[in-house]
Amino acid sequence: xxxxxxxxxxxxxxxxxxxxxxxxxxxxxxxxxxxxxxxxxxxxxxxxxxxxxxxxxxxxxxxxxxxxxxxxxxxxxxxxxxxxxxxxxxxxxxxxxxxxxxxxxxxxxxxxxxxxxxxxxxxxxxxxxxxxxxxxxxxxxxxxxxxxxxxxxxxxxxxxxxxxxxxxxxxxxxxxx
Numbered sequence: 001x002x003x004x005x006x007x008x009x010x011x012x013x014x015x016x017x018x019x020x021x022x023x024x025x026x027x028x029x030x031x032x033x034x035x036x037x038x039x040x041x042x043x044x045x046x047x048x049x050x051x052x053x054x055x056x057x058x059x060x061x062x063x064x065x066x067x068x069x070x071x072x073x074x075x076x077x078x079x080x081x082x083x084x085x086x087x088x089x090x091x092x093x094x095x096x097x098x099x100x101x102x103x104x105x106x107x108x109x110x111x112x113x114x115x116x117x118x119x120x121x122x123x124x125x126x127x128x129x130x131x132x133x134x135x136x137x138x139x140x141x142x143x144x145x146x147x148x149x150x151x152x153x154x155x156x157x158x159x160x161x162x163x164x165x166x167x168x169x170x171x172x173x174x175x176x177x
Contacts, residue, residue, distance in 0.1 A: 005151025009144040016140035023133040025061025028086040032118015044074040048093040
């Protein structure tokens with residue numbers, strides 16, 4: 001019984017990883033603004049520095065992605081060096097300048113996010129996909145936790161936990177007749 005519950009939990013966690021990375025892959029293809037409006041956007045121009053490719057599975061999802069260093073000159077004259085992932089910039093951008101938007105969580109310019117300019121409706125849809133990704137992770141993770149708990153507790157303790165007589169619970173945790 002512990003093995004079957006552990007196998008189900010492992011299968012759920014694997015499914016969770018595949019679905020989450022699939023949604024992350026879809027989200028990584030959009031490089032426009034999708035951040036909450038923490039502050040007014042500040043526009044700037046980026047010059048691509050060195051790039052490094054990673055994959056086939058990474059935090060950006062499935063596939064091969066570029067992370068590039070960029071020197072960003074903001075409209076107010078500040079020059080910032082940042083690393084931009086998810087192929088927002090690629091080696092093809094070297095020698096060119098690319099428009100970027102900076103949004104920061106505070107007026108002292110800490111915790112800033114840099115994206116390409118984007119549309120409002122698409123940004124809302126991207127935020128909804130982010131919420132869906134977190135919800136899927138939470139629900140599947142919770143189900144995996146329930147399967148693990150069922151396997152670790154055994155029939156008798158599981159029956160007590162869910163309020164069913166131990167004799168009425170079969171090996172799969174279902175109530176018998």
